[in-house]
Amino acid sequence: MLQQVTLSIDGAQVEAVRGTSVLDVAVEYGICIPHLCHIPSLSDFGGCRLCVVELIENSRSKVTTSCTLLVQDDMVVRTNTEKIRKLRRNIAELLVAQAPNSRAIQDIAVRCGVSQVRYPFRNESCVLCGRCVRLCTELWSARAIGFVGRGKDRHVDFPFGVRPDVCKQCQACVQHCPMTITPCDGPMEPGEERLCGKCEAQLLIAESAPDSCIWCELGVGFGCARHAS
Amino acid sequence: MPRLDTKDDLSALRTSLAAARSHVRASITVCGGTGCQASGCRAVIAALQQELRAQGYEESVHLRVTGCHGFCEQGPIMVVEPGNIFYCHLAPADMPEIVADTIGRGEIVERLLYTDPVSGNTVRAESEIPFYRAQDRTLLAFNPRIDPRSLADFVAVGGYSALARTLAEYDPEEVIREITASGLRGRGGGGFPTGRKWASCRAAPGDEKYVICNADEGDPGAYMDRSLLEGNPHLVLEGMLIGAYAVGAQHGYIYVRNEYPLAVAHAREAVEQAREFGLLGRDILGSHLSFDVEVARGGGAFVCGESTALMASLEGKVGEPRPKDVHTVEQGLWNKPTTLNNVETWANVPLIMQHGAAWFSQKGTKGSKGTKIFALTGRVKNTGLVEVEMGTPLRTILFDIGGGASDGVAIKAVQTGGPSGGCLPAEQFDLPVDFDTLAQAGSMVGSGGMVVMDEHSCMVDVARYFLKFLQDESCGKCVPCRIGIDRMLEIVTDITEGRGRPEQIDLMEELGETVRETALCALGKTAPNPVLSTLQYFREEYEAHIAQQRCPAGVCRALIEYVIDEEKCTGCGACTRACPRDAIRGEAKKPHAIDAGLCHRCGICAAECRSDAVVVR
Ligand SMILES: Cc1cc2nc3c(=O)[nH]c(=O)nc-3n(C[C@H](O)[C@H](O)[C@H](O)COP(=O)(O)O)c2cc1C
Ligand code: SF4
Ligand code: SF4
Ligand code: FES
Numbered sequence: 001m002l003q004q005v006t007l008s009i010d011g012a013q014v015e016a017v018r019g020t021s022v023l024d025v026a027v028e029y030g031i032c033i034p035h036l037c038h039i040p041s042l043s044d045f046g047g048c049r050l051c052v053v054e055l056i057e058n059s060r061s062k063v064t065t066s067c068t069l070l071v072q073d074d075m076v077v078r079t080n081t082e083k084i085r086k087l088r089r090n091i092a093e094l095l096v097a098q099a100p101n102s103r104a105i106q107d108i109a110v111r112c113g114v115s116q117v118r119y120p121f122r123n124e125s126c127v128l129c130g131r132c133v134r135l136c137t138e139l140w141s142a143r144a145i146g147f148v149g150r151g152k153d154r155h156v157d158f159p160f161g162v163r164p165d166v167c168k169q170c171q172a173c174v175q176h177c178p179m180t181i182t183p184c185d186g187p188m189e190p191g192e193e194r195l196c197g198k199c200e201a202q203l204l205i206a207e208s209a210p211d212s213c214i215w216c217e218l219g220v221g222f223g224c225a226r227h228a229s
Numbered sequence: 230m231p232r233l234d235t236k237d238d239l240s241a242l243r244t245s246l247a248a249a250r251s252h253v254r255a256s257i258t259v260c261g262g263t264g265c266q267a268s269g270c271r272a273v274i275a276a277l278q279q280e281l282r283a284q285g286y287e288e289s290v291h292l293r294v295t296g297c298h299g300f301c302e303q304g305p306i307m308v309v310e311p312g313n314i315f316y317c318h319l320a321p322a323d324m325p326e327i328v329a330d331t332i333g334r335g336e337i338v339e340r341l342l343y344t345d346p347v348s349g350n351t352v353r354a355e356s357e358i359p360f361y362r363a364q365d366r367t368l369l370a371f372n373p374r375i376d377p378r379s380l381a382d383f384v385a386v387g388g389y390s391a392l393a394r395t396l397a398e399y400d401p402e403e404v405i406r407e408i409t410a411s412g413l414r415g416r417g418g419g420g421f422p423t424g425r426k427w428a429s430c431r432a433a434p435g436d437e438k439y440v441i442c443n444a445d446e447g448d449p450g451a452y453m454d455r456s457l458l459e460g461n462p463h464l465v466l467e468g469m470l471i472g473a474y475a476v477g478a479q480h481g482y483i484y485v486r487n488e489y490p491l492a493v494a495h496a497r498e499a500v501e502q503a504r505e506f507g508l509l510g511r512d513i514l515g516s517h518l519s520f521d522v523e524v525a526r527g528g529g530a531f532v533c534g535e536s537t538a539l540m541a542s543l544e545g546k547v548g549e550p551r552p553k554d555v556h557t558v559e560q561g562l563w564n565k566p567t568t569l570n571n572v573e574t575w576a577n578v579p580l581i582m583q584h585g586a587a588w589f590s591q592k593g594t595k596g597s598k599g600t601k602i603f604a605l606t607g608r609v610k611n612t613g614l615v616e617v618e619m620g621t622p623l624r625t626i627l628f629d630i631g632g633g634a635s636d637g638v639a640i641k642a643v644q645t646g647g648p649s650g651g652c653l654p655a656e657q658f659d660l661p662v663d664f665d666t667l668a669q670a671g672s673m674v675g676s677g678g679m680v681v682m683d684e685h686s687c688m689v690d691v692a693r694y695f696l697k698f699l700q701d702e703s704c705g706k707c708v709p710c711r712i713g714i715d716r717m718l719e720i721v722t723d724i725t726e727g728r729g730r731p732e733q734i735d736l737m738e739e740l741g742e743t744v745r746e747t748a749l750c751a752l753g754k755t756a757p758n759p760v761l762s763t764l765q766y767f768r769e770e771y772e773a774h775i776a777q778q779r780c781p782a783g784v785c786r787a788l789i790e791y792v793i794d795e796e797k798c799t800g801c802g803a804c805t806r807a808c809p810r811d812a813i814r815g816e817a818k819k820p821h822a823i824d825a826g827l828c829h830r831c832g833i834c835a836a837e838c839r840s841d842a843v844v845v846r
Contacts, residue, residue: 044552045551045552045706046551046552046706046707046749047706047707047708047749048707048708049707049708049709049747049748049749050708052746052747063746063747064552064554065552065554065749068552068554069554070554070555083746086743087743087746087747090739090740090743091708091709091743091747094708094709094712094713094716094740095708095712097716098712118732118736119716119719120719127708128705128706128708128711147547147705149705150530150532150702150703150704150705151700151701151702151703151704151705151711152700152701152703152705152711152715153705154704154705154706154711
């Protein structure tokens with residue numbers, strides 16, 4: 001039997017099924033919590049940390065990721081406090097400085113309010129969000145790709161670098177990769193990396209009314225769970 | 230060996246051991262720990278055995294090879310009883326003399342005694358050595374008294390009686406109440422109240438539960454867990470048995486760092502012996518407790534010591550942390566309720582059950598009870614394992630035990646808590662060392678690393694060193710840790726290499742806060758500590774690097790200049806010959822000079838000069 005719980009997200013009392021994550025529930029109710037590594041129906045591994053929220057327990061607040069936080073009765077969650085906005089802006093700034101050559105990442109930067117990038121740009125082609133890995137492992141049970149290496153050396157690869165037979169080249173990994181979506185003005189050559197920010201107008205709506213998702217264009221870019229479902 | 234079926238069997242064994250040992254006239258204790266093995270204790274032990282045999286003392290003198298005493302820098306070391314005579318820096322060639330003089334005639338071999346580097350006096354008795362005297366050796370006190378490979382030795386000093394008593398007189402809830410009342414907090418870094426952890430694990434639904442001992446100890450320079458497990462494995466096992474009884478676990482694991490072969494061997498041996506004696510297995514000591522332990526080798530990465538990564542690694546998966554929105558006490562190993570504690574935490578448990586919660590909690594401060602072992606290293610005279618009462622001021626540890634600055638240069642800071650701890654300045658040396666005080670001051674007790682730094686250490690460079698370690702050890706799963714540490718390292722490197730900009734300090738502070746708040750596991754959450762604490766206490770050093778392009782400690786190569794003091798230079802030319810860049814010129818017997826353009830600041834000239842004429846500016 002599905003058990004219902006009632007929790008509070010940004011002051012609104014919402015009902016949800018036990019076992020779902022705060023992120024899924026919030027998105028379903030039109031409360032926008034930016035996210036990247038989360039794909040509905042796949043497991044969450046809490047890698048990008050963009051979906052952080054404040055969980056209020058005994059009048060103390062704890063920062064945690066909403067994709068890995070399961071709803072509970074009487075839970076109190078805040079998704080849009082001053083503190084959260086600053087934290088996710090800083091994470092998005094790290095991401096866009098690392099991999100600016102993607103509309104998805106640029107969209108996330110805009111959505112999270114990044115208006116300047118204080119680090120030298122790099123031009124990496126993977127943000128290690130693990131969407132491809134989990135898709136391949138969990139949806140197709142193929143395990144054709146996985147993470148290899150630790151820390152700075154971590155990357156996605158075939159086992160021992162060779163494409164195994166279980167990989168049917170279905171391209172699902174590519175379709176769900178945020179790095180395969182080119183920036184609106186086309187790819188950025190090395191040395192041209194920048195913060196795009198052209199969609200900033202979209203931000204006004206998302207930031208001022210975060211609890212009333214308007215199916216903004218930014219969500220299309222980064223594969224927001226609301227557009228996906 | 231007889232199986233111990235009841236509590237009385239255990240007491241009977243203890244009595245018979247005491248009787249069998251009563252004829253021993255004298256004893257020699259030699260440390261066989263990893264530290265002393267490195268300085269050659271095995272050859273010393275072999276020579277000693279031979280000499281005892283040759284001089285006819287094989288029966289009457291008891292030779293005991295023990296685990297680490299914590300004074301490895303003096304190794305190989307030995308204590309002779311009666312007399313408590315302490316000999317250090319031993320060589321095999323010293324053995325005939327020791328046996329003939331000290332054992333044979335009761336005379337002391339003066340040249341092998343320890344010289345206190347502070348007073349310059351020689352010390353005879355081990356108990357008189359200042360390094361030991363100022364400590365409160367409660368856990369470590371066992372190490373010199375037992376052969377870690379002998380269950381009998383452990384039983385002879387009272388081992389397993391806490392377990393017997395617990396099984397006979399307490400029910401599991403009472404054990405948890407006792408541990409909670411003692412105020413014991415985890416020694417593995419987090420300082421989480423042990424009783425509370427056990428209570429949650431006991432309350433978690435499910436019949437299958439696990440207890441795990443975390444002996445992964447990956448902090449550079451830390452070795453207290455190694456010394457405990459290597460030197461007294463049965464104490465750790467006894468603690469785990471009591472814990473298993475309390476939380477209702479049937480299986481246990483000791484997860485030992487891969488690079489600790491001796492600890493692995495001793496833990497395995499202890500487990501086998503305990504099985505033989507019936508202390509592991511079914512119906513232990515006539516109770517209903519059934520429990521067995523397996524020793525597993527670590528995954529070889531620092532992050533494998535993190536609780537969820539450790540459990541993943543035990544399950545045969547990649548040792549990577551997972552989010553802990555569901556705690557491991559509810560869903561840990563194989564998704565079953567699991568209690569994970571550190572080696573030192575487990576080692577405290579039997580003592581608490583033996584002497585009572587009140588005995589344990591009389592030591593320490595309001596929030597931190599008992600004693601804690603620290604690994605003291607760096608620029609102090611005495612280094613080694615230091616066990617003190619919680620709340621002991623830093624100053625006592627650095628000066629009374631450590632003997633103060635090692636070579637006349639003032640101590641500037643102490644870094645506590647391992648790689649992601651913080652640096653505390655001399656003004657803070659009166660702080661009592663306990664979980665809460667150190668955390669408030671921007672550092673932490675952590676697992677107990679303590680690195681002392683003097684005026685020759687550049688605090689920006691220190692921060693860079695620890696960031697580098699953490700960057701190498703980050704698993705790379707989450708963005709704030711993987712990219713955040715990398716960016717902090719980039720900035721700190723900029724600063725040490727003279728490219729720093731003033732606004733980078735604020736950026737680093739903001740980034741540090743973000744990483745601390747949002748990283749997935751405690752590695753990332755604590756990784757900014759070295760930067761944030763040095764920024765808090767040594768900001769002027771950062772500013773000097775940036776604004777004045779100067780490294781006050783003379784460490785950062787890009788910001789220093791080697792010059793020759795004309796007054797001191799004798800014109801001998803040693804530096805000219807040594808310089809790999811041909812950057813030094815000068816006529817014989819006249820003051821030389823360094824061409825700053827050619828010099829790449831390797832410092833070889835300074836090391837070569839016998840007149841100390843090459844100075845850093
Ligand atoms: C990166 C990382 C490494 C750790 N390494 C160790 C370790 O080597 N030994 C240890 O006991 N705890 C280590 N810990 C702490 C454990 O996660 C855990 O808190 C501890 O083992 C719990 O035992 P305690 O409550 O007795 O301290 C580490 C934590 C992190 C984040
Ligand atoms: S390849 Fe794409 S989907 Fe896969 S981890 Fe990298 S960024 Fe994410
Ligand atoms: S904080 Fe660091 S070590 Fe922990 S999960 Fe994230 S990347 Fe891995
Ligand atoms: S961490 Fe939650 S969506 Fe990435």
